[in-house]
Amino acid sequence: MTERADRIIGALRSGHDYLTTVVHGGLAAADLDRPSGASEWTVAQVLSHLGSGAEIGLAVLEGSLSGAGPKDMDFNKSVWARWDAMSPAEQAAGFVTSNEALVRAYEDLDAQTRQDLRIDLGFLPAPVDVATAAGMRLSEFANHSWDVEVAFDRTVGLARAATEPLLDQVGMLIGFLGKADALDGRHVRVAVRTTSPERSFGLDLGDAVALTDEPAEPDAVLSAPAEWWLRLVTGRHAPANTPNGVAVTGDGLTLDDLRRVFPGF
Incomplete structure (x- = not known):
């Protein structure tokens, strides 16, 4: 500890x-x-x-x-x-x-x-x-x-030294930060795959928003730098501040859907 x-x-x-x-x-x-x-x-x-x-x-x-x-x-x-x-x-x-x-x-x-x-x-x-x-x-x-x-720089990301510790604790508040009703009742299971550092886990968007193990058959896959995933969760995800490496594949979800789920505060 x-x-x-x-x-x-x-x-x-x-x-x-x-x-x-x-x-x-x-x-x-x-x-x-x-x-x-x-x-x-x-x-x-x-x-x-x-x-x-x-x-x-x-x-x-x-x-x-x-x-x-x-x-x-x-x-x-x-x-x-x-x-x-x-x-x-x-x-x-x-x-x-x-x-x-x-x-x-x-x-x-x-x-x-x-x-x-x-x-x-x-x-x-x-x-x-x-x-x-x-x-x-x-x-x-x-x-x-x-x-x-x-x-002063729209391409800046979160500090590298902070990214890994924050990645380890993001699940603590994700249920509070995420708004499941933004998807109008759809239940979507997302596989999240990050780089720098590399991690794989699941994001369950149902009656509530929660982190899970990576689903075997996800409805969509989000690939993103870990720092952007953290910024997504806190609402710092405008298209102008989203790097080219961020992508959602699959028919179940779009980036704009995720932006609505995590409006920020």
Whole structure:
């Protein structure tokens, strides 16, 4: 279990360091005001979301370490209000400081703590281990980092260091993210085959959306880079941001069907 936590924390560090270079690389005021990959958010607002989320995440981690537990919703609202009141330049600079503090706090956890600590996120039925909590932050961070980068390069993909850990945990939320009713009652079994890394599994689109073993007789086959599969699930799948290697074969499903199943949030 500590190996998984180590890998996720390493991905949080490399992702932070890279996005920090983007911010410090000279984002002008016009760049911060540019529309991001997140609907209705500018680049600065995405950085603000990541920064405020890091501040709240650090409070959650510290509450678990001390035994005090998570903060209440009033604390979260006060953090969001403070970040919303910042200028775009302040939001960008604040992201670097706030996210560094969270990443460093995860890095400072020793092996035993990474194994044994349980973190109460405040919105799940039970506390989770370090790997799960850090993995949820990695999902948020990697996808919103993409939202920033795609504002300047529509061909960019998710960070490579984040792709494999996120691929291992995508099943946790797929039932929430997927909308089975988008197929108007059709039951479709999809074989999903990814590259970088290579994986094969099933996607069952019936009364609910779920991952399964690869079906022996699928209605359709989705072939895609693993990073795009992850972006599909979170709604970052516009045709302009879809690489040429993505393909659906079979008569049971189209790419546009999958885009409707995963509208994003």
